[in-house]
Amino acid sequence: MQALRIALGQMEVVPGRPDLNTRSMLDMIESARVKNADMIIFPEMCVPGYFLGDTWEQRSFLRDCEHYGRLVVEASSGLCVLFGNVGVDWSKTGDDGRVRKYNSFFISQNGELRGGDNFPYPFRIKTLQPNYREFDDTRHFYSLRKLAQEMGVQAEKLLQPVNLEINGKLLKLGCILCEDGWSDDYNLEPIAIISSKGPVDLFVNISSSPFTTGKNSKRNRVFSRQVRDNGVPLAYVNNVGIQNIGKTVYTFDGQSTVYSGEGEIIDHCPPFSTELKIIDLNLSGGLRVDGPAAVPDDWDIGSIQLALSYGIERFLSSIGMGRVVLGVSGGIDSAVGACLYTSVLGPENVLLVNMPSRYNSTTTRSLAARLAQNLGCLYTVMPIQESVDRTVQQIVDTPVVSPVSDDVYLSLSSFMQENIQARDRSSRVLAGVASAFGGGFTCNANKSEMTVGYSTLYGDLAGFLAALGDLWKHQVYDLAHFINEKIYGCEVIPREIIDLVPSAELSFEQSVDEGKGDPIVYPYHDYLFRAFMEYWNRAIPEDVLDWYARGVLEENIGCAKGLPGKIFSGPKEFIEDLEKWWGLYTGLGVAKRIQAPPVLAVSRRAYGFDHRESQNGVYFTARYLELKQIILDRRRDSLPQ
């Protein structure tokens, strides 16, 4: 077989909506037919959606997916339709005793399913099921590996190419699903195995793969190498849209790509947009005449801005919210948030609310007003001091009746009063204003704050979505610069907001005019927290202290060389700081995150479903305690080399 016209159906998949997704597919199939495509390829799980939680436990929903899948198969006259759906074997059970489900790859042609001639089912199933980060495939789906074990055969036996006849010629298709193409960590390589049963004409990887900073660069490296190893072209089709698992919202960037047998990128779809791309493949090898396509960088702050804007837009649309309220303090986080939401909804649908107490400087109050003016948003000022004073008064003046003594009275420390301010802003003012405005109010917390619970529950940690909750503070600054320079081309975020010391302004101890601010030293702690939270092999105090003792801390966490030496007077102070933040990260921080809003994920590790955690309290390993003692006793000679 020499020439093949394929259509990449980079569709938006709406999770849990087989009806809408099938309609999108039928439309694309019709377009592809008009353009004389031989084959159209849709993403993994494009009928039901991928992140559905425990919806897979609804038998009637499974039958509904089968119903809509049949409509797609019926529409495959004149061209071959490849798509993802749940495949159900009603005669068997999974390990949970429920009906057996497979994450499946359907190949249909002229109203019939293909590929059943050398496989137990009239569809192919996923071999490698990711079970890390946000992925939960093994909870719901039976893998090819388990099926092989049940049948008493090697998994290799079940990995066969699909035989298709197109334009009167035989096409041998390697059909794999998402993780099957990321086999480096597994002891089974589906592509290599199917190749060995070849010659295979074309590999197709249907995926439902969320955006993660740097993921596409890695995919291009991994897939190009695979393709070169096997010399067979590969079409990768990924969906766009957003899907969430409760506490974590993922954007899907599409970026469907076709690789030549030499591993070059022939063509790809743009990120974050629905696209039906027609590509004429020369299966005898070689590039198209126009040569390899350029691939967008996905490491820079620009790609994060794109993902965040897209994610906010689709999330608001999915929950039917057209207006939002943001509390703006005159600080950097709320300013960046205001820009993102305004760019999505337009200034007429964004209401910025400044809520000063006696601790808020005229500096930040006027900056908040300037930001609103620059963006053209609706703006209001609702002071909280009077309400906070009355709350404090009510609590300390109301007698508590005790059956065993005289009435007692409660008292509130200044720290408790700081939290009363934060809750007054969010739960009293913003929640009420948002309902009156006909929308929701945002949570402006960033990842640094979320890590150590530097925020108040039902206060600044409240809101319908934490759009910046997966950005370290230094990334929030990067984004502010990017927005001013690349999006608006002017200082829509006033320069003073960027230059100001970050502060919660909840007491006179946090006066921005005196340069006092947050206890978090972001240029150092951002990187320390990242080592705790994002490293594939997570760092804990034992690792950090060991790096510190061996003088290799900066290179291991990635902060500026010499910085810890400038911040801490010596080991004692370093250790106190380490234990303080570790205590907050694994202590109160967990309790707060349990009740935090959903986070919009961009990193390779976001809070929520991507970071399973238990409220277990603070722990230090035996080796940490030993190391600490050695260091504090200045027995440096006892240190490990």
Place this chain on the structure above:
Amino acid sequence: MQALRIALGQMEVVPGRPDLNTRSMLDMIESARVKNADMIIFPEMCVPGYFLGDTWEQRSFLRDCEHYGRLVVEASSGLCVLFGNVGVDWSKTGDDGRVRKYNSFFISQNGELRGGDNFPYPFRIKTLQPNYREFDDTRHFYSLRKLAQEMGVQAEKLLQPVNLEINGKLLKLGCILCEDGWSDDYNLEPIAIISSKGPVDLFVNISSSPFTTGKNSKRNRVFSRQVRDNGVPLAYVNNVGIQNIGKTVYTFDGQSTVYSGEGEIIDHCPPFSTELKIIDLNLSGGLRVDGPAAVPDDWDIGSIQLALSYGIERFLSSIGMGRVVLGVSGGIDSAVGACLYTSVLGPENVLLVNMPSRYNSTTTRSLAARLAQNLGCLYTVMPIQESVDRTVQQIVDTPVVSPVSDDVYLSLSSFMQENIQARDRSSRVLAGVASAFGGGFTCNANKSEMTVGYSTLYGDLAGFLAALGDLWKHQVYDLAHFINEKIYGCEVIPREIIDLVPSAELSFEQSVDEGKGDPIVYPYHDYLFRAFMEYWNRAIPEDVLDWYARGVLEENIGCAKGLPGKIFSGPKEFIEDLEKWWGLYTGLGVAKRIQAPPVLAVSRRAYGFDHRESQNGVYFTARYLELKQIILDRRRDSLPQ
């Protein structure tokens, strides 16, 4: 081998604390040695704890577990110590590319590990890894099934008895972990396979198995049958304590049990208490002379009360909270909550706060005061009307500045004002009072409310723990009766609280004195919601409507016969009601649960980690829409039979 003295080490496992757990184990080993035990058996994962979230991704924590595991092995002189810990193969990786971890069974004797003679490791590993409900084993641990596949052998080959020498005689031990004994839904039965390699003298199942209503009755049925099938005695050892996965808190009831080869229960440890039980086993068969032991019922409300009290006590202790504040409305939920917390902490550490608005009747206000008096708790009244009025006034009176028009003003509907009341109570009053009192405030929501989001975010859905969040409303009533009759033997919860119509009292439309209350008809909706939420194969509107059409609704959901006919005037009203609640359950209810407090689990399905859900909105299947049309068109003859 004829006689064996075994010690069941039913210890409290503190998750994430290898240091504390090892200390408990060393103490129990010493006691067992003094009592001349031949063998002491500890639970699964008793060194590290079981529900640790992604702590398993910390390499230094794994080394710490190994360190403490070695201390246990070293303590095994003179007796055999069986225990659970993570087993690490530092030379291999799991499917996630991280170092390979096994959920392992260690057998140590005289300072050395046993069982490596017929197995690739000096420890045994779990074969069947649960991956449903709250269980997440496959995310972190490599199973025996995967190991067998990697080695290219049948799993059967790796399932061998452990050969031990005790008192100079050979003992063949079948060592399994938790789920390995619950193999009914798997295509592999570890007990039967190991038996076939026998003769095995004794099976040992080390478990970390949370309390679930009815689970122990089922375990006794399942395990007795297994034992009878194989004719070999079985010792089951489970831990006590609590462990949580963020949003869901589990109690572990222990109830470690020894079964004779005939399947009779020889002896068992009490629920929810640490115990070292010594049992002399006659391995030649037959019961002990004193005959089979009685087993406590774990289906009744008493077992739920026990689990809740234990869970509250351990949870408070684990987070270091010694005092709590409850908002008491005069309604049933807060009354039951007040009783539970008071029984755990004593009345001097419980502060009950009544927060009336103009909508609260003198009836409920005086009932709240009587409850406080009956319990002897601290009590205070903090009215909210003034604060609510001022908030409403501030929101509607403050001009919103628009860059394109005159100032605009917001307005608040009565529904919005209801939510302002609820938030004022929790986020303004209770949160402030709790901090001043030196504790936290509770969330009194029940499962019926949580299902459909009948509660206000940052309002009555706030708090540090939802202790009643896994009880349907009718179970809250059962618990109230149980508390009065069995715990206190008097009406500590005033009878009027139980008899009163349930109401939020947030508007005059919800006047209890006029018999007006919640829109939820608990005797019907509790059962409808349970079918959505708790059924192993979850029901959705398609199933419910089908049952309704076929006249078999009541028997399928379990409510009183004829009840739907009394509530609804006909199919149209029935369908409207069904769609309304389904919409809330899968719509706003999800958004609220994402930010809800942890739930104390008692049922076979609790909200939180046991119920993975996505904020995907409301969906009706094609078959539902068809069925609905048929019913509304009164084309009954078109209905399926």
